[in-house]
Amino acid sequence: xxxxxxxxxxxxxxxxxxxxxxxxxxxxxxxxxxxxxxxxxxxxxxxxxxxxxxxxxxxxxxxxxxxxxxxxxxxxxxxxxxxxxxxxxxxxxxxxxxxxxxxxxxxxxxxxxxxxxxxxxxxxxxxxxxxxxxxxxxxxxxxxxxxxxxxxxxxxxxxxxxxxxxxxxxxxxxxxxxxxxxxxxxxxxxxxxxxxxxxxxxxxxxxxxxxxxxxxxxxxxxxxxxxxxxxxxxxxxxxxxxxxxxxxxxxxxxxxxxxxxxxxxxxxxxxxxxxxxxxxxxxxxxxxxxxxxxxxxxxxxxxxxxxxxxxxxxxxxxxxxxxxxxxxxxxxxxxxxxxxxxxxxxxxxxxxxxxxxxxxxxxxxxxxxxxxxxxxxxxxxxxxxxxxxxxxxxxxxxxxxxxxxxxxxxxxxxxxxxxxxxxxxxxxxxxxxxxxxx
Numbered sequence: 001x002x003x004x005x006x007x008x009x010x011x012x013x014x015x016x017x018x019x020x021x022x023x024x025x026x027x028x029x030x031x032x033x034x035x036x037x038x039x040x041x042x043x044x045x046x047x048x049x050x051x052x053x054x055x056x057x058x059x060x061x062x063x064x065x066x067x068x069x070x071x072x073x074x075x076x077x078x079x080x081x082x083x084x085x086x087x088x089x090x091x092x093x094x095x096x097x098x099x100x101x102x103x104x105x106x107x108x109x110x111x112x113x114x115x116x117x118x119x120x121x122x123x124x125x126x127x128x129x130x131x132x133x134x135x136x137x138x139x140x141x142x143x144x145x146x147x148x149x150x151x152x153x154x155x156x157x158x159x160x161x162x163x164x165x166x167x168x169x170x171x172x173x174x175x176x177x178x179x180x181x182x183x184x185x186x187x188x189x190x191x192x193x194x195x196x197x198x199x200x201x202x203x204x205x206x207x208x209x210x211x212x213x214x215x216x217x218x219x220x221x222x223x224x225x226x227x228x229x230x231x232x233x234x235x236x237x238x239x240x241x242x243x244x245x246x247x248x249x250x251x252x253x254x255x256x257x258x259x260x261x262x263x264x265x266x267x268x269x270x271x272x273x274x275x276x277x278x279x280x281x282x283x284x285x286x287x288x289x290x291x292x293x294x295x296x297x298x299x300x301x302x303x304x305x306x307x308x309x310x311x312x313x314x315x316x317x318x319x320x321x322x323x324x325x326x327x328x329x330x331x332x333x334x335x336x337x338x339x340x341x342x343x344x345x346x347x348x349x350x351x352x353x354x355x356x357x358x359x360x361x362x363x364x365x366x367x368x369x370x371x372x373x374x375x376x377x378x379x380x381x382x383x384x385x386x387x388x389x390x391x392x393x394x395x396x397x398x399x400x401x402x403x404x405x406x407x408x409x410x411x412x413x414x415x416x417x418x419x420x421x422x423x424x425x426x427x428x429x430x431x432x433x434x435x436x437x438x
Contacts, residue, residue: 059412062170064437066136066409067418070172074134074405075422075429078176081128082424085399127318127367129403134174170411179421180400181316181324182306185287186280188235190311197395199247199254200388201315202231204330207340211300221270225292233291236263237276253387266291281307283434308421308433309402317396318367322353328373331395334383342382352376370396401425402433 132138183205187198206227218224225233228247235256236244244261247254267274277286284307287293304327319325326343329352333339342348355376356368370389373396377384388395402423409416421434 055412056414059414060416062168062411063409063414063416064418066170066172066411067407067416068409069136069139070134070174070407070409071405071418071420072429073139074129074174074176074403074407075420077128077132077134078403078422078424078430079428082401082430084126084128129176134176136171136173168411170409172407172409174408175406177404177406178316178318178320178400179306179402179404180309180313180397181318181320182304182309183315184306184309184311184313185234186238186307187311188231189238189240189280194311196253196255197314199231199256200395201327201331202234203227203254204336204339205301205304205327206230207330207336208326208343209340214296214300219292219294223291230292230297233266234293236266237290238278238280239263239276240278242276242278253385283307306402308404308423310423313400313402314397315395316367316400317370317373317398319353319356322349325349325353325356328396329377329382332374332377332382332384332388334385339382348380352380367398369398370394 183201184198185202187194188202189195215226215230216224232245232247239245242263244259244263244265245256246259248257263276267276274289277289281287284298284302284305286307287298287302287305304323315328315331317328319328326340326349329342330336330339333342359368359372360366374384374389402421405418405420405422407418407420409418417438419434419436419438420432422430422432424430
């Protein structure tokens, strides 16, 4: 035994290999377990990603159709609105006369203004799309499946309120904008009446002195475009003729007269060269192709411009905000420069806006009429332009047929936004003019 130990020790000291294999299995097991753990973690992580992608795709589809539901519900409401606008109530003028006769008893002009709102054309002028809030809670109310809103979502206005909508949390919210409260650029070409109306509106919109810097600075080609230059460039881009027009102010208001300049002048001198469209615009994005139009111009005036209203439409006189009120006051003023100056009078603008809101309180969700707006301005000593109220040059109306629908749908953490522009003509739900997904 002692001899065998000595032989073993001598084999180790001599550099021989030990034949004892104990412990190798444990190392192999640990290695295999580590590999399996790595594979399992990778597989689990991949499956979690796939599951989340599937959930997001599911919620995206739900959010899309929630937003689509908002669009279709809005079109249904606007269909009712179109029918209401055509209703003529016999004896409405008598009711207006009674309200007007109570003015002295009331000690003010509020009832007289309300009488004007009722007594024009025998229509009631109810604006259903302002009266009825369009969101998913309306559907839930009729369907009887209203759920409790999640606590973290209560009070949010910008996003839909998430409630139990069927078997998932979701919602939609809709905002409807009157396109006929905006200035239609495409009306700068066509019949003389339409052109003059659009010209008055556009000149009034650009008159605001707060945006003088846009027309005082040179563009990227070192060319400075004044307000009249910009208007002429817009018309030249749209007009079928390649001859520049001239802008003159006559006794009957502003108008275009034939000129001799080349309409391609703005586009043939620079790189890349291109030709004017010589046709109506299909979207406001095309405005950037017109000389003198850039980011500053569109940021200042883009939300007040449109290309989607009917060629015979007029500006809806009911202002949506203070900026709308300023535009309408400039258009209505006998001196547009004075009207633009009055827009800077905060006290006057606040008084006019409060008066409009007071009338809306007395007659909720009933829009103004051109005569009530004129009475409002004349009552504050503002001289109005006699050409814009009636006859072929009338620029104001109190009904609309073209609307923008912005519907935001949300399911889970996914939100989809759809923008549709419809004109209430043709089918009961109107004709779709524009569709965009965001």
